[in-house]
Structure formats: C-alpha cells, structure tokens
Amino acid sequence: MTISAEAPLKVSVISHDQGAWLEGLVADLDALATPLALTITLNVPEALPGSIASRTDIRWRHNDRPQGFGANHNRAFEQGGGEWFAVLNPDLRLPSDPFPALQEAVDAAEVGVVAPRMLAPDGAFDDNARFFPSPMDLVRKAFGRHEGRVPISGDAPQAAGWLGGMFLFFPRAVFARLGGFDEGFHLYYEDVDLCARLWKRGYRVEVVPGATAVHHAQRASRRDLRYMGWHLRSIARYFYKHFGRLPEKPGSQAA
Template sequence: MRGQVVEATAKLLTVSLVSHGQGELMRPLIRQLSAIAHEVPLKVVITENLPERRVADDGFGDLDIRYIQNAEPKGFGANHNAAFAFCDTPYFCVVNPDVRLIENPFPALLAQARARPGVVAPRVVANDGAVEDSARKVPRPLVLLRRALTRLTNNRMPPDYAGEGTVPVDWAAGMFLLFDASVFKRLRGFDDRYHLYCEDVDVCLRTWLNGGSVHLANDVIVMHDARRDSHRRLRYLRWHLASMMRLFTSSAYWRFRLRHLAAGN
C-alpha cells in the first residue's frame, strides 16, 4: 500500500520559469500551474534573474515551488540549465513567464513525449488568436532576410508548419519546450554560449543529431501574451546578430543542413 501511494504522488514533470523582474507578469501562469497540479504531478523551479520583490504565493495552493536567486543575470540557456539541476522527474519543461494556458496542455504533450522521445512543443497563438510561427525549418540567411523585410511592412509570413495532428519540425521556439529529461541530460542542456537567441534552435538541432526528435503538437494550444520592450531593441538586435553568427558557424547547424541536403530536403 505504501509503495502505491509513492507511485501515485511521485512528480512527473519539472517546469522551469525564469523571471527578469517579471513576477507580476508570471503570476497568472503560476496560478494556472497550481490549478492543474492535481491532474499532472509537477513541481516548478522559478529563477529570479534580476533582483525583485518575490511574488506573494496567494492563489498558488500547495504547488511545489523552488526558487533560485541569481547574484548576477544569466542568459536563457544558463538559467534553464541551472534549474535542470533540481529536476528529478522524467520530463522537464521550459516555459516563458508570458505564456498562458488555455487548458491543461500536459496530458497530451506527455503522451506525445512518451511516444517520441526528445522535444515536444504546443501550437502557440498570440493574444489576438493569430497563430505564431513558433516552429520553423532550419534557418537560412536569405529566408531570415525575407522574414525581416516582411515584418518591416507589418505583415506576417505563413507558418512553416501548419495543419493538424503532431508533426516533426526542425526546431521549436523556446517559449514552451517539453523535454524528455534523459535526452536533455544527454545533450548537456542548452549551449549557454548563446545569449537569449538561438539556444532553442541549437538544442533542437542537436536533439535530432543525437537520435531524438522534435515535434509540434498542433492540437495542443497555448497563448503567448507577448510584451514588447521597444526601448531596448538595439541591445536585443546585437544579441540576435551575435547568436545568429554563432549558429551559422556551429558544427550542429552544418551537420543538420548536410543531413537535410543528403535527404533531398
């Protein structure tokens, strides 16, 4: 009987959240996670990347939360890698603080993860209901230039992957990625030499190259309540360009591209 109780209450999933002084922005997501924790046994690791007043835990119920306070800011990959040190569950999920759960996404995502070890991501929609291009084909310079020109005219390119069901994708955006924890460990997590951009591309390409897979679950939907920070765009542009250069000169990128070319893609 005691063994059965342990089995029933064992945590299945560790969710990693990183706050850049965004405690209030993150509060609705934490409440949503608390509300579904009885359906999917999970725990949450919250990394406070900047000094901030900790969000009061009203409405969080008995949610299992561990806090990490950084002495100095770290990048996306470094923060989630540090959180993974506290992951003792079969699955590890990184989620942005501005993601909102429309319904419980985890039963369906976990079912897909069991069938397809590696990375699984949900379909992401904006707060106006528009589908975001959160899963893409491996980036190429000319395609990125076309995307940039399209954005300058306030238009959107159609998603690289559309339709229904679960489909294999080259990579999925880091705003919501569910990993098989053993795969994440084997990859040694994110490459923290990237800063804020391209960590997700790199880890997905390495997942494919190391025998795992990356899939988009079109029938599982979450919302991205994006908040723009226009006064820091120049800094972000510098980080983005530096990360793109690192990606385009990386072994993982060219091994993946060559594999695609060999397959006729």
C-alpha cells in the first residue's frame, strides 16, 4: 500500500456519486510503487463501496453543497504539503504506474504541467492533448470536421496546447504561483484556461507518451441539458478571457 499523508505527491480526486468508479481507481493507486497522499472530495452525499468507505489513510472532504471542478481541486490543494500535485478523475484506471515518468518530465526546466497519454477502454488513443480551439474550430467540430488533437509519436514528452483535466500533474510551486484553477468555470474549460495561463507565463505544457492511463469518458454534456449549459457558458468565458491573446506558437496548429 503506497497511500500516506506524508508522501511528496498529493493526488486530488472528486466523486459526484461515482463510488463504483472510485473503488477501481483507489485499488489501482494502492497497487502502485509511487508513494502518494490521496484526498477524495465527495461532491454530493453518496454511499461508498465497503472496500474504501472506512479507509483512514485517505483524506475525505464532504461538501455541504456541490462545488465546481476547479473549486474542489483548489480546496484539496490548499490542504498543503508535497512537491507535486496531481488531479485525477474517478473514471480512470491505471494498469501501470505513470508517476515516475511524469515526475521526470515535470522536473525539467520551464515545464508547468504534464499528463500521460490517455487511452480509451478499447486501447485506442484518447484526445487529452489538444491544440487551442478557435471559434471556427468549434463550428467545424460540431459538424464532425475538426479533431484538434495533437499528433503524438514516440515516448518522449512533447508540447501540447492544452491537456484534458481528467489527469494533470503539476509541480506544486507552479500550481500555487498560477493561483490554481479559475473557479469562474463550473465544470468545463478549466483545463484549457489553466494551460493558456501557463503558456502565457512562459511554462511548457507537455504530454508524456511513455506514461499511460485508461479513461472511461462519460461525455455528460452530450446527453444532459444542464451539463451542456455549463459547457456553453464555459466556452464563452474562455474566449472572453483569451481570444486573440494566446501565445503565437505553443499549442497552435501552426506550431
């Protein structure tokens, strides 16, 4: 068992009535060689599986009312400690330990955040490393004519515009210097905004193909009007903050 409050790696996970997924992720974290401290935020009341409900080596946070993605991870970060800070979705599985390769990559100069290469459950490559979007990109995507994903080859770290928030790995000092996630985004585009702010401050954003994780994507905004509304408001907020003010090279399709 590698979960310890004193570990230099602090991992934050949010569950929104996702206990079944959470059980599998915790089992995978238990099996890793990398020591880590784990904070799990229960965003809504839920009955947890017996295998994790009584765990005292996990730091539990219970919200009186649901909070957004960024707010929950920021509160977990504020509990302090450690050299690295990682944000993970509960619907991830870790068939191997991604953290040594991520630590090595993020310890390089001017690297602000890294992520493993994400796989779908069938083994296909997921799209967690992407170019920054433009309004026209979103129109083309709505009609199935724009991918936006960064082409990845080999195992060496490589630059991406932004990385999906299902798995992000930071040097703690960088996350603190950035002020964490912008809590004005409720659920979507916090990751895009954070990566844009990193690039603007001179940090690199990189995907590490030599590390992998499996993502059982939920895609809630495609079938729930409430989530779709949050998604659209977040897109509007992102473009209000950043449109026309992004770095010219990193993360652009011309890069």
